[in-house]
Amino acid sequence: MSEALIRYEPVSDTPFVAEGVRISLAPPMQRHALRARNAEDLEGLLKVKIPRKIGASQGGIMCLGPDEWYFRNQAGATIPTGEGLPVAITDVSERSICLIIEGPRASEILMSGCPLDLGQFAVGRATRTMYETVEIIIMREAEDCFHVEVWRSFSAWLWIAMTTAARH
Amino acid sequence: MILIHCPYCDEKRPEIEFANAGQAHIARPFDPSGQSDADWEAYLFIRANPRGRHHERWRHVHGCGRFFNAVRDTVTDKFETTYKAGEPRR
Numbered sequence: 001m002s003e004a005l006i007r008y009e010p011v012s013d014t015p016f017v018a019e020g021v022r023i024s025l026a027p028p029m030q031r032h033a034l035r036a037r038n039a040e041d042l043e044g045l046l047k048v049k050i051p052r053k054i055g056a057s058q059g060g061i062m063c064l065g066p067d068e069w070y071f072r073n074q075a076g077a078t079i080p081t082g083e084g085l086p087v088a089i090t091d092v093s094e095r096s097i098c099l100i101i102e103g104p105r106a107s108e109i110l111m112s113g114c115p116l117d118l119g120q121f122a123v124g125r126a127t128r129t130m131y132e133t134v135e136i137i138i139m140r141e142a143e144d145c146f147h148v149e150v151w152r153s154f155s156a157w158l159w160i161a162m163t164t165a166a167r168h
Numbered sequence: 169m170i171l172i173h174c175p176y177c178d179e180k181r182p183e184i185e186f187a188n189a190g191q192a193h194i195a196r197p198f199d200p201s202g203q204s205d206a207d208w209e210a211y212l213f214i215r216a217n218p219r220g221r222h223h224e225r226w227r228h229v230h231g232c233g234r235f236f237n238a239v240r241d242t243v244t245d246k247f248e249t250t251y252k253a254g255e256p257r258r
Contacts, residue, residue, distance in 0.1 A: 054177045054232050065232035066176050115169055115182035127177075130184050130230050 010097065010152050011159040018166040020105035023159070026098035026147065030077045034061070034069040036087040042069070045082050055125050057139065062126035070126075070137065070149075072098075096137075097155050101162070102145040110138065110146055112165035118146075134158055170245065172226065175252045176234045189225040191215045192237040193257050219243060223257060226250070 007028070015024035036042045039050040051063045062070045071079070075093075082089050101109055107118040113131040116138070121127075126139040134157065137149040150158050171180035197203050197211060216222070222242050227235045239248040239258060249258055 065234060068233060115184060128231055128233075130182075135230050 010155045011099070016159075016163045016166065018163075021101065021103040021109050021166045023109075023162055023166060024100050024102075026100050028075045029093070029098070030073050030075055030091070031093045031096065031149075032071040032079060033090045033092050034071055034087065035067055035089075037067055038086075039069075041082075041085050041087050045080050045085060045087065055127050057124055057126045062137070062139065064126070064128050064137070094152070096149045096151050099148045099150065099155070099158070099162070100145065101148060102142075104144055105166070106144050106146050109162055109165050110148070113161060114138070131158060132161060170247070172238070172247055173250050174228045174231060174234070175236050175250050176228065176232045181228065181231055185228060185230040187227045187229045189227050189235060192223040192225045221248065225253075 009025060011025055013025050015022055017023075034042055039052055043050050048059055048061065050061060050069060051058045054063050054065060056063050060072045062072075064070050073079075079089065107121075110131070111118050114129055114136070116127070116129055118138075118140075121138075121140055123140050123142060126137065128135065128137050130136065131148075131150075134150060134154040136158070139147040139149075141147055148158075170183040172183055172186050173180050174186075194211070197207070200208065203211070220241055220243055222240055224238050224240055225235055226238050227233070235253050236250055237253060237255070237257075238250040240246070241248065251258060
């Protein structure tokens with residue numbers, strides 16, 4: 001019997017467009033939480049360079065904490081599980097969705113609820129932070145483009161909050 | 169909003185990213201069953217609660233996720249310094 005998997009997104013898949021900003025839902029992707037005391041163990045396993053500085057990102061891998069990384073790649077991609085190594089690799093693909101905020105007002109819209117000074121936030125940086133009361137991960141992809149990772153259950157609220165900010 | 173210096177991220181971050189986790193430098197006794205009731209009570213419940221300079225544990229919960237220690241003035245709410253967990257008391 002064939003199974004039709006229907007994807008229900010918690011926010012609209014029609015982009016929201018207002019003056020100077022566009023907010024849209026990113027296509028589904030593979031997300032992994034990587035934990036290891038030594039980044040070398042992950043590098044040996046994944047055969048990629050792991051950024052060491054908290055806030056740095058490289059090749060879709062963001063360093064969130066001294067022993068924590070967040071790895072996003074295309075949907076359906078698989079990575080080794082690291083069995084037998086002192087690492088923890090968890091598939092968290094469906095835990096969060098990604099909103100793309102782009103346009104000249106992108107940082108202004110984010111700063112309506114996020115206390116970080118995004119004017120000082122360099123392109124390529126990524127960090128976990130808050131938007132009002134919701135935990136998010138911000139990545140600056142370009143001068144006027146941010147990716148915001150948010151847990152699914154918070155995303156409907158975040159969508160309303162940010163589109164409301166964008167209307168003003 | 170208060171900015172708190174996270175010793176792991178090595179930058180000042182807004183206070184809503186942090187959570188207080190009580191008094192710092194309280195070591196769990198190596199042999200709990202060898203403790204008298206009074207000692208065990210002191211370990212579990214008795215805290216300094218000073219007016220002024222106070223050593224506290226904080227956690228950068230909505231950031232790098234790490235616990236660290238801070239010296240904060242309980243009257244002015246000013247952070248004197250923060251340092252990594254495991255480092256000697258300042």
